[in-house]
Amino acid sequence: MPTGATIWLVPAMEQxxxxxxxxxxxxxGPLAGIMAMARLIRHRHRSTGSTAVPLPADTVTS
Numbered sequence: 001m002p003t004g005a006t007i008w009l010v011p012a013m014e015q016x017x018x019x020x021x022x023x024x025x026x027x028x029g030p031l032a033g034i035m036a037m038a039r040l041i042r043h044r045h046r047s048t049g050s051t052a053v054p055l056p057a058d059t060v061t062s
Contacts (some may be wrong), residue, residue: 006025006028006029007026009022009025010023010025010026
């Protein structure tokens with residue numbers, strides 16, 4: 001839903017403020033995703049008591 005809303009806003013923003021700001025509206029989606037992932041990581045750390053950020057399995061070396 002948020003993605004559809006920001007895409008829907010692009011033509012309106014282009015008319016009101018130009019292409020530069022119209023495309024800036026599209027940055028809201030990835031920004032919301034980054035914030036959600038950071039919140040998830042904080043939640044997982046609190047629930048496990050871990051202080052380290054876990055590495056993905058494919059980056060762990062032996």
